[in-house]
Amino acid sequence: MKSIVLAITGASAMQIGERSIQLLLDNNKTVDLILSKGAYEVAKSERNINIPVDPKAQAVFWRNKLGVMTGKLTCYRWNDHSASIASGSHKTMGMVIAPCSMGTLGRIASGFSLDLIERCADVHLKENRKLIISPRESPLNLIHIENIRRLAMAGALIVPPIPAWYTNPKTIDEMIDFIVVRLFDSLGEDLNNVKRWEGPVK
Numbered sequence: 001m002k003s004i005v006l007a008i009t010g011a012s013a014m015q016i017g018e019r020s021i022q023l024l025l026d027n028n029k030t031v032d033l034i035l036s037k038g039a040y041e042v043a044k045s046e047r048n049i050n051i052p053v054d055p056k057a058q059a060v061f062w063r064n065k066l067g068v069m070t071g072k073l074t075c076y077r078w079n080d081h082s083a084s085i086a087s088g089s090h091k092t093m094g095m096v097i098a099p100c101s102m103g104t105l106g107r108i109a110s111g112f113s114l115d116l117i118e119r120c121a122d123v124h125l126k127e128n129r130k131l132i133i134s135p136r137e138s139p140l141n142l143i144h145i146e147n148i149r150r151l152a153m154a155g156a157l158i159v160p161p162i163p164a165w166y167t168n169p170k171t172i173d174e175m176i177d178f179i180v181v182r183l184f185d186s187l188g189e190d191l192n193n194v195k196r197w198e199g200p201v202k
């Protein structure tokens with residue numbers, strides 16, 4: 001089965017990345033996971049978790065933390081430039097970057113593939129495959145806006161981590177689920193085992 005590449009970078013809203021891993025595996029998907037160098041720092045600061053950098057140890061860490069044993073999870077170091085997913089010949093279902101920092105976004109927009117996430121994003125654009133980017137910053141300066149525009153022009157789909165208010169969410173988890181479902185709907189991947197909004201209560 002072709003994999004979904006999931007990248008988590010050093011922007012706030014780490015929980016969106018975590019819930020994405022959990023729901024993808026819960027739905028029996030094959031996931032290639034890359035955390036940027038910045039993501040480890042944000043995880044420590046925002047979530048108080050120390051994520052192992054070693055790929056095998058990290059896969060075990062996520063399995064235990066998220067309590068999901070289904071699906072297939074392969075983790076990569078941010079600087080593993082020789083990984084199979086760094087090549088266009090490795091076919092995927094597409095790539096999601098959530099949350100995406102302005103640093104990663106800017107480097108992708110300028111074709112500056114410094115780490116594996118940026119290289120994979122570059123490959124998805126050049127191969128005309130789906131690339132979903134969820135940029136997290138506020139307020140946005142003109143450079144951010146221009147970079148987002150360039151990526152949209154190059155074929156990326158920009159899906160900001162914005163919750164809906166019309167669903168009347170009662171918890172942060174409900175808001176996160178809404179965002180994660182929208183991300184993977186954009187990729188064309190149905191996530192089950194999660195509540196979807198079915199219109200206003202009548």
Ligand SMILES: Cc1cc2nc3c(=O)[nH]c(=O)nc-3n(C[C@H](O)[C@H](O)[C@H](O)COP(=O)(O)O)c2cc1C
Nearest residue numbers: 009010011012036038039045101102103104136137
């Ligand atoms: C707790 C914390 C929250 C951050 N939140 C954001 C954010 O929401 N958006 C952003 O662009 N950068 C944010 N940053 C700054 C990035 O982590 C920093 O620019 C980093 O170099 C990005 O690296 P990366 O793009 O390789 O992940 C945050 C940093 C920390 C420590």
